[in-house]
Each structure stands twice: as structure tokens, then as C-alpha cells.
Amino acid sequence: MYWSKIATTEAEFDAIAALNYETFVEEIPQHEPNSARRLIDKFHEENVYLIVYKNTEIVGMVAFRDARPFSLDQKIGDVEKHLDKELCHYLCELRLLAVKKAHRNGRVFTKLATSIYRYSYDKGYSACVISGTVREEKLYTQMGFRQFAPPVGTEEALYLPMVLTREASRGFRERLREQNNIFYPGPVALEKQLEHSTLSHRSEKFQQDLKQMKAQLLNLAQTNVVIPLVGTGTLANDAMLGQLKSEFNEERGLILVNGEFGNRLAKQAKQWGLQIEMMEFGWGQPFELEQIEQKLQLQTYRYMLFVHGETSNSTINPLERLIVLGKRYNIKLCADCISSFGATSFSMANLHYATAVSGKALGTVAGLSFVFCKEAPTNSNAPMYLNLPYYIEKEIPFTLPHNFVMAVNEALNAYPKRFALLQKRIEDVRNSEFASLLVGEAYPMIATIQHLKMAEIIAICGLNGYLLHSASDYLKHRQLAQISTIQPNFEKDFKKISELFHYVKETL
Template identity: 70%
Template sequence: MYWSKVATTEQEFDAIAALNYETFVEEIPQHEQNADKRLVDKFHAENTYVVVYKHTEIIGMVAIRDQRPFSIDQKIGAVEGHLDEALCKYLCEIRLLAVKKAYRNGRVFTKLATAIYRYFYDKGYTACVISGTVRQEKLYTDMGYKQFAPAVGAKEARFLPMVLTRKDSAVFRERLREKNAVFYPGPVALENEMGQSVLSHRSVQFEHELTQMKQGLCQVTKAQCVIPMLGSGTLANDAMLGQLKSDFPESRGLFLSNGEFGNRLIKQAEQWNLMFDAIDFGWGQPFLLEKIEQQLQTSSYHYLVFVHSETSNSVMNPLEQLAELATRYGAVLCADCVSSFGAVDFSMEHVHYATASSGKALGTIAGLAFVFCKEAPKQSEVPLYLNLPYYVEKNIPFTLPHFFVKAVNEALQAYPERFQVLQKRAELVRNADLPIVASSPIIATLQHEDIPKIIETCELNGFYLHSDSSYLKARQSAQISTIQPTFERDFKKLVELFSTIVKTL
């Protein structure tokens, strides 16, 4: 297995010095020989080294540096004298591109090139310059570099000043995007290209497809009614909370939380000026049903609100038990099912209101929000766009793009078999040799003391874990979702890469 990494250890730096000597002393005579057969670059302390491994052996490298003067400045003068001003806003230099002789094949050079594109682009450089050896001109040209000044150097070691622009790098990155392995919990990659549709949302055909979509959604969830809206799951939650304010204007509710999205629900409820109490069980901690029942006994609550699948920490909260508790104490149950909908085969039959969206486990494009109802709401004082009874009355009150409805109908054809597919994927994750601290049917949370380095290395190799959210960064965590279409293929490679990375830390 070939893979790339930013060098961080003394063992890696020693291997770099050995490869540097082999290439730029013994092969290209730029420096004097020495007994140690090691060459430490004069800019070593300022270099960032990207290396290519074969399993646990370093076989290729490149150095990236953005401190001036560049080595190429000393050969041709300041590069700004040869390049457009726009390219010079944030420059770096790439040097010491080297590959062991036994591994000079297309795969290794491709690994180096793709690592350069990803690192250079993600750091925000406007361009990078390089002194490319004349004999490797085609290689650099194929990588997107262009000569911008006359060749320099002695005859036996002649170099071409070349530049890779951010624009040219973006072209190569776009080609790489199709090869990326993504483990986000949303949005989901689409297996088939989706085109724009000009079918009017006022047409008979659209109304037919919308009815088909609603029936399919209710069949999967066992809900009595569903109201689709143009927006995200957060919009659906706002519409649900606004409806609770109209349904129970003088009544109190109870909110439960054990993660980021439970806390967000509480914040939304505060903005709606709902009257409620809240129980925070702590990050990732299970709901204590006895404590909830004790709280229900202390006051007359008319609604109980919680997040079914708390994706921030991979906890699945107990919908059926909460439904029983709510019924026992005369409250209605309302659930944020944005992450559990389409992932788990559960019934909304006893849930008063539940929310979901199209861009998660359902496996299609994000853009539609759903509010599932046990009974169609009949009155509301909230603004029109969030007014659920108005949606019921008008059926299609506002513009609803046809391609969203079509996409959901196509996704629904995968059910109920998709439930089994996601269940098997969840089992693969739970049984993998990974530092998993919690898992739910669609997402697992990993923790490791070197998780930032692991994430950086995974991304350098085109494997994208869910890790950018602030709540994950604060806890040295990353997550793997099972909802992406190429999960089985990508996950096997990820496990191998993850294991190999850890061995080199």
C-alpha cells in the first residue's frame, strides 16, 4: 500500500536525510559526500516534508517551504520579477522532490503529486515554485507546472524555474475529488448525476409525484401525515417547535439533552420563548429513564422533546421507552429524527411530531425538510413559511423544486432493504480494529491522542472523516458515517490506512 504523510518524527527525518543524500549527492552531484550518508537540508527547520510510504518504508519525499528567500530566488533573483502580481500574494517553494530508484513508477509519482495538490491547495497558497531538473521536465509538466524563467545551473545539474498556480492545482484537485473516500454523516454523495427539472410545482404531474413521495415517507415511518418543506433539518425543528407554541401556548414542556443537537433544540426552544424545563444528562451519557420519570412527576408537562440519534457522540436515545413515559404522564412525544430517519427501522406511530431531512441516511440530495405528524395540525400563529397548518391547507403553498421530490422518490425505492444494508455496515465498523468509543447504526466516534495528525494524513490520502465540527475538535474525536454509497469499498481501505498510520506515529 502506497500512502502519504506529513513527516513529524525523528525516524522520518532520518529517512528523509538518507533519501536526500542518495538523490542529491550520489545521483545528482550537488553536494559533497560524507561518511554518514545523510544530507540535512539547510532549510530543514523551515521545511514541511510530505513523504510517500510503501507500508512502513519511506520511498519518496518533497519539501514545502514558504519562508523567503527561496532557493530559486538565489538562482534567478526574486521570483516576483517573473510572475504576475496576483500569483505572488502567498507563495511557497517545493524542493527536494525525490523517489528511491526502485520505486520510480507512476503510482509513487502520482501519490506525491496528489499530496502536493491537497496540501498546497488546503493551505491557501496562491502559487508554488520549483527548480525542476531538466531531465524530469515532462514529469513536472504533467503535474501542472509551467516554466516561467530561463533554465539555470551547471550542465550536469540544470534546472527549470517552474510554477504551479492555485488555479491549475484546482483542476487536478477536481479530478481527484471523484476518488475521495468520504465518511461524512451528510451530505451524501450521489451515485447518479442529478439534473435540473423545469416541471412546475403547480402541474398535475408534480402533484402526483408529491403525493407518491408523501405516501412513501409515511410507509417507511408509519406516520399518519408528513409535511415537506424546502430547507434543512434545522428548519423542520423550528417548524415543529413553532407548532408546539401554538398547540400549547400556556403549557410547559420537558427537553432532554446529551449532546450537541439536543443542546441546539433547547436553544431553538428558547428563541421561540417556549415554557420548558430541561435535563442535560452530560455529553454522550445515556438517558436515565428513572430521572425523567421523577421530573415528569414534579410538574404537568404537555410535551416531551428529544433527539433520537445524537450524531455528535453516536448515542441512540430510547424512543419507544420515552413514548411510553410520555403517554403515562399525559404528554406528547416530539423527536428530532434527522439522523435516525432512513437509518433505523422504527415507528413514528406514537410520536406526535418528528423531524427529518432528505440529505442524511435516506441517501439522496439535501434540500427537503420533513415534519411528520400523528395528526395534521389545525391552527398556528407562527410566520407563514413555518406554518404547518398552512402547508396542510394549501398542499403546495410555496415553490418546491421537482428534482428534490424526484430524488426522494428514487431513494425510497431502496427501502426496506436499505435498513439491512446500513445495519451490516454498522457491524463492520463495530468489529473493525479502530479506536471506537461509541457507535450508533449510522455513525461511530473515534478517539485517539494523535487524532489531528491522523485526520491530516487521511485527508492527504483522500480519506475524509467527519472531524471539522467544533465539538469534535474539542474532544480529539473524529467520526465515520456509514451512509455514503461506496462505504464497503472505502471503509476496508480506511481501516488498513488507519492501522498503518498509527504504527508510524
């Protein structure tokens, strides 16, 4: 397997010096031979080396440097004199592009090129300049470089000053974006594009399709009422909390928190002016049912809120045991099921309210959210767009995109088989190269991994087109990343990232 990374270890720097010597002393005579057969670049301390491995052997490299003067400056004068002004905002120089002779094939050069595009774009460089050997002019041109000044060097080692602009690499980057293998817990990559629909939400056909969607959702949720909204899960939670405010106003509620989204739900509840008390159990820690029951014995609460699938740490919280407590103490139980609905089979029959979305475990387009109700709410002081009784009264009070409704209908046809598919996928993660990194319990939507060098692992995966869920601050601060199972090409993509990680582990 060919893969790339940024060099970080002494072993990698030694291999770079050896390849540097092999290429720029023995093959292209630019430097004097030495007995160590190592060539350390004069800008070594300022270079960022992008290297290509074949399994665990370094077979290719290129060096990035953005400190001035460039090596090319010393040959042709300031490169800005030869370039358009708009290209000179943030320049870097590529040097020491080298590949072992036995590996000079399309796969290595493609890996080098794609890594150059990804790294230079992510760094925000306006353009990259390079002294390209004339013998590889065709290769550089295919990569998007163009000559911008007369050749330099000697007859034995003649070079072309060349530049790669962000604009020139746009087409390559777009193809790379399409080739990325994503492991995000939403939005979901769509296997086919949504068809545009101008069908009115007042038409009979729309009414039929909406009725079908609601019936399928209720069958999956095993409850009585569902209200679709155009918006995110946060919007659905606000609608649920607004309804609780109307029903319970100044009466006390309890919210259970063991992760980022529990904290977010608590913040939303406070913004609604709900009289809630928080029970915090620590990041990813299980709810202590005995402690909760002691709390319920000491205080009177009318409702209890919690996140069922706490995505931030891949924890599935104990719905059935909380239902038992709710019945025992006559408390209305309300749940954020945004990341659990569609991931694992459960019943909402005993939930007063619950929320879900289209664009996560259901595996379809983001844009619709749902509030499920045990009984239809009848009174609310919430603003009109969040007013659940108004939705029930008017049935379709606001525009619902028909193509969203049809996408959800199609996704729901995959159930109940999709439950088994997602369960199989999470078992594959538990038994994979990542097994030793797993933290928390994981459930059939997402797994969390942790490593002291997680930032480097994430960067390596990204450089090779494998995008872990990792950009959120709550993950960065804890050296965490996540692998979600909900994307359509998971099996193929996970097999490839597992192979990559097998070799990455040996180089960390």
C-alpha cells in the first residue's frame, strides 16, 4: 500500500537523507559524494517533508518551505518579479522531489501529487514554486505546474522555474474531494443526487407522500404522533423545550448529562427559562441509576431530559431503565434521540417527547427534523415556527420540500434490515486495527478512539483522503477522533483505512 505523511521521526529523517543522497548525488550530480551516503539539506530545519511509504518503506519525498529567501530566489532573483501579483500573497517552495528508482510508477507520483494538493491547499498557500528538472517536465505539467522563468542550472542538471497556483490545482482538488472517504456522523454522503421538485406542499400527491413518511416514522419509533420540521436537530430540541415550557412553566425538571450534547440541551433549556436541575456524571460516564433514584426521592420533578445517543463520546444511555424510573415517580421522560434514532431499535412509546433527524443514522439528506409525541400537544406559547400544536392544527403550516420527504421515505424502506447492517459495521470496528484505541462503549452509529498522537493520526488519514470525525473542540481537547458507520460506502472505505492504520501504527 502506498500512503503519505509528514515526516516527524528521526528514522524518517535519516531515510530522507539517504534518498536525498541517492537522487541528488549519485543520480543527479549536484553535490560531492561522502562515505556516510547521506545528504542533509541546507534548509533541513525549515523544511516540512512530505513522504510516501510503500507499506513501511519510504520510497518518495518532497520538501515544503515557506521561509525566504527561497533556493529559487538565489537562482533567478525574487520570484515575485516573474509572477503575477495576486499569486504572491503566501508563497512556498517545493524542493527535493525524489522517488526511489524501483518505485517510479504512476501510483507513487499520483500519491505525491495528491498529497501536495491537499497539504498546500490546507496550509492556504497562494502558489507553490519549484525548480523542476527538465527530464520530468511532462510530469510537472500534468500535475498543474507551468514554467514562469528561463531555465537555470548546468547542462548536466538543468531546471525549469515552475509554479502551481491554487486556480491550476482547482480541478485536481475537486476530484480529490469526490474521492475522500468520510467517517462523519452526519451529514451523510448521498448515493444519488436529490431530484428537484416543484410539487406544492398543498397538493394531494404531497399529502400522500407526507402521510406515508409519517406512518413509516411512527412504525419505526413505535409511538403515536410525529411532527416534521424543516431544520436541524437543535431546532427540534428547541421545539420540544418550548413545549415543555408551556406545559410546566415554573415546575421543576431534571436533566441528565454525560457529554457535549447533554450540555447543549441543558443550555437550550436554560435559554427557554425552564426550571431545570442538572445531574452531571462526567464525560462518557454511565448514568448512576441509584443516584438518580435518590434524587427523585428527595425532590419533586415533573419531567426528566436526557440524550439517548451521546454522540460526543459514543455512549448509548439506558432508555429502558429510565422509563422504569419515570413510571415509578410519575415523571414525563423526554429524550434527544437525534443520533440514536435509526441506529438501534428501540421504542419511544413511553417517551413524552423525543427528537430525531433525517441526516444521521437514517442515512439520508440533512434538513428535516422530527418531534415525536406520546400524545398530541394541545397548547403552547412558543413562537409560531416552534409551536407544536400549531403544526398539528394546520398539518402543513409551512413549506416542506417534497424531495426531502421522498428521500426520507426511501431511506425508511431500508428498515429493519439497516439495524443489522449498522450492528455488523460497529462489530467490524471493534475487531479492527483500531480496537486498541477504542474508548467508551460505542454503539451502532459511532465509535470513539483516543491516542496521545491523535492529531498526527488525523493528519495522516486526511492527507490520504480518509476523513475522521475530529474537528470539534470537544474531541480535540481530549485527543479523540471518531469513526461513524452511517456512510453508504463504509465497508469498502473502512477496509482501506484499516489497512492504512496497520502501517501508520508502526511509524508513530
